[in-house]
Amino acid sequence: MSHTQDTANVPAASPDAEALPAPVGTAEAEQKRKAARARTGKARFVDFLESYALLVILVVIALFFCFWPETSSTFPTLANMRILLASQAVIGVISLGTLLPLLCQEFDLSVGNIAGLSAIMVAASVSSNGSVLGAVAVVLAIGVVVGGANALVVTRLHVNGVITTLGMSTILGGIILQRTGGLAPASDIPQSLTNFGTGLVAGVPVIFITLLVIAAITYFVLNHTSLGRQIYAVGSNMDAAKLVGLRTDGLRAATFVVGALLCALGGLLYVSRAGGASPNVGATFLLPAFAAAFLSAASVRPGRFNVWGTIIAVYFLAVLNNGLSLAGVDPYVNDYVNGGALIAGVALATVLYRRRTT
């Protein structure tokens, strides 16, 4: 992209000095500067609290379960920690798949069933030929085809994304039912795949490390590349994004496709961990994934959906549920807590964001 104004921005002889505070010699000025630094220090602390409120609450809850007599013997054990980390990796990846379209203010309600279909197809594929590479091909195919279909309908036919993906989700549910007859298929998952799903590296579940790697890649693309910036711009104001020359339709389509790919990958991870697939698994992914993606706006970068906020939210909800289950509360309490946490978290994000910008 070379045009006439290319040189405009290169700060070859940049007057950077303007940006820096002028050197001041007097003691009075020194004092003022100290005071200012103290103020910014305090402001920074408030900023930190705002940004990591959810993380702080997560730690507090975890500590609570460590010392609460009901759970103090079961919660803070190595085995429980591993289960906690590993069991949420699948939800984590699917949450990232939900996050991407959400950044463009598009809802993808088919995330759960994309993962569900992927799990079924992957299980069938590896059971028949034992090839992990084949499983990866299945993941790619499902992601591209389903995500691409969603993207085309939304950007070309201008159908509301909620409707499109709700319809798509229903269709995928139908395909799952057709292929399985509603029963978990007998599957013969090769050792290499289950080793991946249950293995440890330096005591940490491999599948959790996988989640961190995927999250890190997503984070870098979103926050450190031109592409990610454009996605955030579309989510902030689509009309304005169009008028600064962004390909808004292409960007929205890309988030649908990449989001679907991540969900399909989530299906593969599920098979590797569970050693099989069940036809109903998709439905159980949808709500937690959305809850985590929405809660992400309550942390790290308040008011903006973001990657690390999503990961924190996934584990926040998981610790809460895990601790309560270990304490032996009735299952309905979990529902209360999950729903309440979602609403409270998003409300917190909204309040923080408004406080910052006004």
Add this chain to the structure above:
Amino acid sequence: MNEQTATNLTEVERARRVALAVQDVSKTYGATRALDRVSLEVTGGAIHGLMGGNGSGKSTLIKMLAGVVTPDEGRLSLKGGWIDARSHTPARAKASGLHFVHQQNSTFPDLTVAENLALGRGFESTAVKSINWHAQKARARQVLDRFEIDVAADAHLVRLSPAAQMMVAIARALQDQDDTDERGVLVLDEPTASLPKHEVDVLLTALRRYAADGQTIIYVSHRLEEVTAITNEVTVLRNGCVASRLTGAEISHDTLVAGITGSSPSSKQGGSRRSNDVIASRVHLSQSAGFRETALTLSRRTPNGTTDERLLVRAGEIVGIAGLLGSGRSRMLKQIFGATPRDDFDVTVRSGTVPPSDMRTAMKRGLAFVPENRLREAALPELSIAENLSITSLSEHSRVGWIRPARERKAAQRLINEFGVRAPSTRAPLTALSGGNQQKVILARWLQRRPDVLLLDEPTQGVDIGARNEIHELVRAAASAGTAVLVVSSDFGELAALAQRAVVVSGGEVVDSVDGPLTEDILNDIVYAQEKAL
């Protein structure tokens, strides 16, 4: 009809009285006196035109009548006695028979005519309180008959012609007026702004009929032709004062223009400022008198193969686009940039032709566009100031797609200093800034690209006077650095201050051009003269 003729005489006599009077109303906003002891008298049964240029106080007066704006002083007489204008409220306006129909947002396009009419007053309901659609439709038909609107009651409003939609809106406002009772006053605010020519006549005919029936109408418009055609009396405002009151045969194009623009150009307030501007623009003119190359050409291919140049802007020149509301002035900018499909003209810049709907290529060719509505079309509210700035130049701040944050922040800091943006930090979200500072960010976003052509739509709308002057300075600086600027503003004072020359747009076409030095009065004269010629 025969039964009514007996009462008609007294009816007419009664209607001759004053239907609405306003006395010595003033309103001050900060340092601006929007209304300065304005008095208005509207004769019952008349169509009373209310005219005035931008900033004349016309809309403040209307808002005051609606009870939305509380004046500082003044009296008001509606039905019967005088009241303190400060105690006027929207509820009181409604109770005393003032009906307002605005150009937009007054009807529901997706609902039927019957539903639209019912939403003004409540639905006909059955015994069990569900809507009685049968009775509803019957009542709608009755209203449509009374106002002689030839549409079906169950037609969806969006399917009707614009004039018919406007008439439905009027019928909705007036449907509850009892014929025998004293009639209220219908206030129409720019009712024809979005109507095509032939539709205007349909509406005007209907209005004449309602007036002949005894309906009092206040007709707010900037269209001289319509005002001369249908009004019996006119009040013209200028600078917050009543400039002239005209009745009957006095109402003509010339008397109206004299009232709107002021007969002598050196009015007491703007005189000194204007002469300064004139000098400033002369200086600019002499600076750019060097043979600067053409930066932007709008041309049209004629049927016989030649090209007809409609508009030509040279590098370093600031050209204003003057036109009335609905003249297509904003649309023209969007068409040049490619944001709106183009009618049938070609756009050429130094680096080639600009394709009709491809903003990316337009940007590559050196075009920049600051849209009219900052919030809706320019701001990325949740993004930081640095991110708002770099969005037009991401390739400058990244290497193979990876953004280099230090470089981006440094550039943002430099732009903030250069453009005088008062911001806490480059990381603060755009919404943390005031309107004027947001606008400077948007301007900087484009000017950092050193565009060949800058398209500016209402560059200082909703911006305070200090920021306004700063923005003008920034635009001038860009021009003297070689950017060709094409600016649209509904404030002709702004065009006079900023532009060296102007073109007049009407019906989406360049119809006239004014060589500098510009003044607000000259622009008003020419724009309104154009309106007459059409």
